[in-house]
Amino acid sequence: MRDDEPLTLDRAAAAAPDPATPPATVPAAPARPAAVSAHESAHRPPQWVRRLVITALLLAAVNLRPAITSLGALLKEVRDGLGMSGTMAGLLTSVPAACFALFGFAAPRLARRYGPGAVVCAGMAALTIGLLLRPLAGGTAVFLAASALALAGIAVSNVLMPVIVKRYFPDKVGTVTGLYSMALSLGTAVAAAVSVPLTDAMGGSWRLGLGMWALLAALAVGPWILLVRDRSGVHVPRRSPAPMASSGAAAKAADTGAEDSAPTSGSAGAPVLAPGEHGRITRSRTAWMLACFFGLQGTAAYVTMGWMPQILRDAGISAGQAGVLLAVTMAMGVPLSFVLPPLAARMRSQGPIVVLLAVCQIAGFLGLWAAPAAAPYLWALLLGVANCAFPLVLTMIGMRSRTGPGVVRLSAFAQSTGYLISIPGPILVGTLNQATGSWGVPMVLMAVLVAPQVLCGVLAGRNRQIEDEL
Template sequence: MKPFPQGLLLLALVLAAINLRPGITSLAPLIERIATELALSRSLISLTTALPVLCMGLLAPFAPRLALRLGLERTIALCMALIALALLLRVMAHVSVILIGSAVLLGAAIAVAGPLLSGFIKRHFAGRMGSVVGWYSLSMAIGGAGGAVLTAPATQLLGDDWSHGLAVWALPALVGLLLWLCLPNRIETDGETAGGLPWRQPRAWLISAFFALQAGLFYALATWAVARYHEAGLSLIHSNSLFSVSMLMGLPSSFLLPWLAQRFQNRYALLMGCGLLSSISLMMITFQPTVLPELWAVTVGFGLGGSFALSLVLPLYEAASPMAVSRWTAMMLCMGYSLACLTPVLTGLARDLAGNYQLPFMVLTALALVMTLLAWVLGRGRVRAAA
């Protein structure tokens, strides 16, 4: 088979990654309005974030099996088609069942695409995984930030109809689908198909736990950060701008930190640094949200963006073949997202019960500290293994 241009392979990876987050983060600027118009409680409207994340966890283990049947590239193309369909359905999202159903379909597509994109990186970019993961995580951060920043203006341009503002994100998914359909498909060989998920590997469990904590924090903030700032007395415009800043700060950390991790082999020290930065930032958002809010919006975005990007690197160094990397990533996403989906719902429920956001945000701060401790444990384990 004639080699496919590396530039187009990287572009396909970037376009796929861009489409993994807007369907979720685009809801944050509109969530209070949607809840009011559809007469939904905060715990129920949070299902629009929680259900995709739950699907991303429960369905991730099926990704390697689908790739064995259809081929890695065609399976990812199918995921792009499902993401586009889910977002197009949001044109009819004034019916709450359709809004929540589109979230389930979106989560299923992202669940399968995530592990396979890691395998795609291992297959085509084995010699420069750090820099390519940087582009991969940067692209996801761009998609997430785009969803957070551009959805409100898009809604205004489209007749102030929030369902149209949500559905417009189907367009980049359709563009990604067209490119993925052009890629040569490869069915896995027998040597790459053996083995299941690494359930008996202690490090796989530690990596999965770390991923669960950082993902849970991200999706809790993606759902409730604007509401927390607004409750503290900031205007809705100011609150939305702070959330947008946090999303945008994921861009530099998503690209820079995987590159630094490969160049200096210090990924666990960087993980600890991101955990500490996130912990301090969340502590301030919890107890003093109106004191230098722009600073803490910047630092929490940088810390959580870096934690996510570095967690994507970890399976690439634990497994040798593309399918093995996909299996490690599938376990990480399965365990991580299955637990992370609880944080938006529990945060919303705690807000309904407590009457304010301070109590749930105190718990989020504690989770960030646990995430920092796990990064230290992972680093110590790697040092012992190398000794």
């Protein structure tokens, strides 16, 4: 994917500077003709479309994690049924991160060609099909392939959710991100809590216990079908004359509503890009810090979702209670995901929140190491607070760019690169557990990884925009 190939979203959102940005860092905008303002107003999404988008966002968010946490709650049964080793089970818990990285890189290109709504709709359909096929697997390879299909659908939706929010709600990024994150946490918690009891109620078959989540995923497809062809809020910029164009050409451009958003050295007829949109995203230190922070918090989240129930069960806690404890961890994100993004959006630096979440993460992992059965609900609560680094980093992605296209590029880069970084963690945890016969070494490793996570998060949380660095 070319980093200098932006997806053009709502023009008004693209032109608005981040409210937290000091005036000195915002380039002065050139004079804008009245025709342009009227043209942009015409592209504002109607109110009914915004309501439909909220419904679609919430239904999609509820479905973005049950495929993972339902598997975590039933991992022992799946391992026994398919004959998986500890390393292979670790690979299975890393499949989400691998799929998110692989397909996340493709999401912006697909969105440019087909539109974000169409891509998310296809993602929800792929998720539904994958969840239907996974219980039919007779071996590990087929199970992994069906899981990969479901997770591919989740991956493209993951990357495009901040894009959808910025496109339809440029003035309410923090609030809408909070709602979306709250729904995501709710779906995650419910899947963790009810997978084991519902499996027991259906005769103890883990295949039925995993397959039932396809019904919930199918419900999410409907609203996105209605948004497949929606183009409200999307503005494809007109081609504007080069700076040396004749006065007649300039007058014609003004009459047709074209604007020069920034001076360029391109030839006549080339699209005009805002400052910073022409540079490769890999040149931005902030983008790299966001990617590393995303990857390290993702490592902790997937180890928690994939391995915490097994750790608790090995400590003598029943399967049902282990599922409830995982649900407690995930449920902590419901209220906190609603409060944290708006709070972070009002702060000039998100570093203090990063440090607070890291302290909870260290305490939770060390508690699982030292005395998992002594205070399991405390460890679950602490890790639940720590997992709110996910909505925090989504909010930071929306704040670290001034424009809609910038958010697209930053979201794709930070999430896809971050997921690549998070792949080895769950595999290494499973391998270390199998090699040592205990969870001590894996949990100490997870506590040690908090240090680079805090460093990257504090640097990513500084009041910077990628356009300034490019």
